[in-house]
Amino acid sequence: MTSDVWPQHMSVGSDGALSFAGVDCRVLAQEYSTPLYVMDEEQVRSTATAYRAAYEAAGASQVFYASKALLTTAVARWVHDSGLGIDVASGGELAVALRAGVPGKDLVLHGNNKSVTELTDAVSAGVGLVVLDSFEEIARLAVVAAKAGVVQPVLVRVTLGVQAHTHEFIATAHEDQKFGFSVAAGDAAEAIRRVVKLGSLSLAGLHSHIGSQIFDAAGFEVAAARMAQFAKTIWDQQGQQIALMNLGGGMGIAYRAEDDPLDVTEMAAQIGQIVAGECAKAGIAMPALAFEPGRAIVGPAGVTLYEVGVVKTVALDEGSRMYVAVDGGLSDNIRPALYGAEYTVTLASRASTAPLALARLVGKHCESGDILVREAWLPADITAGDLVAVAATGAYTRSMASNYNYLPRPAMVSVRDGRATLMLRRETAEDLMRLDPGAEPTPDA
Numbered sequence: 001m002t003s004d005v006w007p008q009h010m011s012v013g014s015d016g017a018l019s020f021a022g023v024d025c026r027v028l029a030q031e032y033s034t035p036l037y038v039m040d041e042e043q044v045r046s047t048a049t050a051y052r053a054a055y056e057a058a059g060a061s062q063v064f065y066a067s068k069a070l071l072t073t074a075v076a077r078w079v080h081d082s083g084l085g086i087d088v089a090s091g092g093e094l095a096v097a098l099r100a101g102v103p104g105k106d107l108v109l110h111g112n113n114k115s116v117t118e119l120t121d122a123v124s125a126g127v128g129l130v131v132l133d134s135f136e137e138i139a140r141l142a143v144v145a146a147k148a149g150v151v152q153p154v155l156v157r158v159t160l161g162v163q164a165h166t167h168e169f170i171a172t173a174h175e176d177q178k179f180g181f182s183v184a185a186g187d188a189a190e191a192i193r194r195v196v197k198l199g200s201l202s203l204a205g206l207h208s209h210i211g212s213q214i215f216d217a218a219g220f221e222v223a224a225a226r227m228a229q230f231a232k233t234i235w236d237q238q239g240q241q242i243a244l245m246n247l248g249g250g251m252g253i254a255y256r257a258e259d260d261p262l263d264v265t266e267m268a269a270q271i272g273q274i275v276a277g278e279c280a281k282a283g284i285a286m287p288a289l290a291f292e293p294g295r296a297i298v299g300p301a302g303v304t305l306y307e308v309g310v311v312k313t314v315a316l317d318e319g320s321r322m323y324v325a326v327d328g329g330l331s332d333n334i335r336p337a338l339y340g341a342e343y344t345v346t347l348a349s350r351a352s353t354a355p356l357a358l359a360r361l362v363g364k365h366c367e368s369g370d371i372l373v374r375e376a377w378l379p380a381d382i383t384a385g386d387l388v389a390v391a392a393t394g395a396y397t398r399s400m401a402s403n404y405n406y407l408p409r410p411a412m413v414s415v416r417d418g419r420a421t422l423m424l425r426r427e428t429a430e431d432l433m434r435l436d437p438g439a440e441p442t443p444d445a
Contacts, residue, residue: 004254005344005391007040007301009415016351018389020303022418025348029305029387033426035328036305037398037412039070041078041421043301044394048082054265055291058272064108066249066294067093069395070302074414074423076100079297085128087292091118098125108155108246108292112178119144123152131155131207131246133180135187138194138201145200154195155207155246156181158188160226162210162219179209183230192234203240205287206231209248212295215260217267223247224271228278235284246290247271253299255343255392264296295395302394304333304410305348306372308386309364322359324382329363329370331404333390333397337369345373349387352379361388365405398424406432 009021018025020038028036052063064087065079076086076097085106088094097107104126111118112133119141122130132138132154145152157180181188188206195203208227210219224247231242252261272289279286306326313320335341345361357380361373372390382388401409408427413420433439 004257005259005300007303008043008046009040010303016347016349018346018348021415023415023420025305025387025389028413028415028420029307029349031420032411032413032422034305034307034387035326035332035410037332037393037410037424038303038305039075039298039394039412039414039423040301041074041414041416044075044078044298045082047301048079048084048297051264051291051293051297052083054268055289057265058268059276059286059289060268060272060291061244061288062246062290064290064292065297066292067097068399069294070298070397070399071096072412072423073100074421075298076102080106084297087294091115091121094118094121094125094127104128112180114140116140116144120148123148123150127152129153129155129204131157132191132195133157135191135194138191138198142198142200151200151202153202153204155205155244156188156191156195156203157207157209158183158227158230160208160210160223160230162208162223162226180207183226188230189234189237192238192240196238196240205242205244205246205290207246207248209292210250212250213252214250215252215262217262217270220247220250220267220271221274224274225278228275228282228284231279231287232282232284241285242287244290245275245287246292249292249294249296251293251296253296253392253395255341257344261296264293299392299395302392302397304328304390304393304397306361306388306390308382308384308388311383319358322357322378322380322382323362324359324376324378324388325362325364326372326388327364328407328410329365329372330367331363331365331402331407332410333372333393334400334402335396336371336374337367338400342375343373343393344391345376345378345388346391347379347382347386348389352381354379354381356380361390365407403427403432408432 011019055063064085080102086097087108089110105128107127108129109122110131159180181191210223310325312323330337356377359376359378363370411426412424
């Protein structure tokens with residue numbers, strides 16, 4: 001195994017079983033059942049602190065955790081305790097952050113189609129920033145803020161025509177997509193004109209996000225330069241100084257041994273230098289910077305435990321492949337089926353001296369595409385009842401989980417200092433029935 005993709009506080013016992021922060025995986029499986037999401041609390045806290053320090057050293061005045069990656073009240077408290085604000089993208093995420101005790105002023109609200117109710121709740125909670133994404137939303141928020149008697153600070157989200165080297169579904173700054181106002185088409189400049197004319201809105205700055213799971217720093221560098229150039233244009237044409245540039249998140253993490261993610265300290269410093277240089281060249285004041293890391297904060301700290309149920313060998317033209325079916329699948333991790341995400345898996349509950357065999361880790365759903373790890377090497381003696389662990393599942397697994405085939409969503413626990421704490425309980429069949437009026441028990445005749 002490579003340690004890079006596994007949580008920092010993972011260890012392997014003399015019997016080959018994995019422990020996480022001092023808690024044996026077999027104990028976790030017995031107490032909480034499987035599939036089970038396991039989060040290394042101390043790693044999340046220390047990573048959030050490190051990212052905040054790196055970004056602040058590069059000139060950031062605000063660092064927000066992108067909660068769409070994973071949000072529970074516990075996660076919200078961990079990252080906020082570490083000095084991060086939180087970015088939320090729905091009324092539900094807003095409610096969780098507020099329930100966790102995060103002050104409204106430390107929140108930023110995203111979304112390309114925020115409802116009146118979501119905007120009203122955000123304004124009522126005193127959300128620090130609302131990121132505007134459309135002309136309709138400018139007018140909508142202005143009315144909501146005016147009715148509340150407040151002046152709401154806003155960021156205008158701009159698309160810069162940057163093609164990030166990532167999957168199409170998670171690239172967000174090229175022109176042909178749903179987010180933001182185009183700089184090239186003039187929409188971004190028009191959005192700023194409208195905002196500054198409205199007494200209930202206050203222009204705090206610009207926002208851009210080029211995508212997710214990005215390893216190439218070039219996209220961030222181009223985005224930072226174009227943001228600075230656009231700020232110069234706004235100053236020249238409208239006399240508006242851009243005080244804040246939020247450059248989003250998107251830094252990738254290692255899911256496999258060969259993955260080589262960016263170093264946050266180096267990347268943040270490069271972006272800060274680029275913005276400073278572009279602003280100096282343009283003769284405008286250097287704005288404060290903001291960033292929104294999400295996956296990078298929680299992804300590496302998470303693993304998913306599964307129990308093996310069926311092992312079968314399939315003959316191929318050359319050799320064979322083991323299909324190892326576990327008790328979860330695309331309902332608890334849709335990323336491999338959605339956009340071909342790749343993961344690392346290992347036998348977790350015991351040691352094995354058997355030779356490694358080409359394997360495919362699959363789920364139990366009625367879909368041939370229900371594949372968790374397409375190409376893996378697992379011990380040839382792996383069998384029903386064994387536990388396997390999939391690395392780096394802290395981000396975009398539980399937050400994208402579903403009840404497909406009516407599987408209840410798994411529990412999530414945090415581990416720290418030899419103790420496990422329940423973060424989210426496992427759903428039950430009764431939980432699923434509560435939404436179905438026809439499932440009410442029939443009274444006895």
